[in-house]
Amino acid sequence: MNNTMEYKGYVGSVEFSEEDGLFYGKVMGIRALISYEGATAAELVSDFHGAVEDYLALCAETHQEPERAYKGSFNVRISxxxxxxxxxxxxxxxxxxxxxxxxxxxxxxxxx
Known part of the structure; x- marks a missing residue:
């Protein structure tokens, strides 16, 4: 079972709330909070796609460059x-x- 999904280069998490009976998630790897939910897997995927589209449309509207996750550079702390x-x-x-x-x-x- 995979607990992530991808759309237009954005990777989203897949979680389940037993209490609420809902699937939910958020786009990973960027500072902006892009979340989504659905009662079924199909609804979750649809809401994820819609959330990414809304984010991209807002960026275009405000003339801001959309954040891109996983640029290939990260810091690692080791001993x-x-x-x-x-x-x-x-x-x-x-x-x-x-x-x-x-x-x-x-x-x-x-x-x-």
């Missing part, structure tokens, strides 16, 4: 010792630290 080990490993394998981290993440994502 100083692990940081040192990663730098040493990358240097020993003639790689930049960025290349090593990217390769490691690719391997982890594809292994699942």
């Amino acid at each position: 100083p010792e692990l940081h040192k080990q990663a730098v040493v490993f990358a240097a020993a394998h003639n790689m930049s630290l960025n290349s090593f981290v990217e390769r490691s993440i690719q391997q982890a994502v594809h292994a699942r």
Whole structure:
């Protein structure tokens, strides 16, 4: 089962409230709060698409650039010792630290 969905490059979460009997979610990876809900999966998807369309229309109306999630740059906090080990490993394998981290993440994502 997948707990995300995608529309026009935006990724939305999928949650369920047993108490309310509703599916709900929000667009992930951007500062703007874009939320949606539905009593059925089809309603949830439709409301998600509508929420993204409304957001894009509001941005166009106000002449603002829509936020884009996942620009390819992020900060990671790790222990100083692990940081040192990663730098040493990358240097020993003639790689930049960025290349090593990217390769490691690719391997982890594809292994699942």
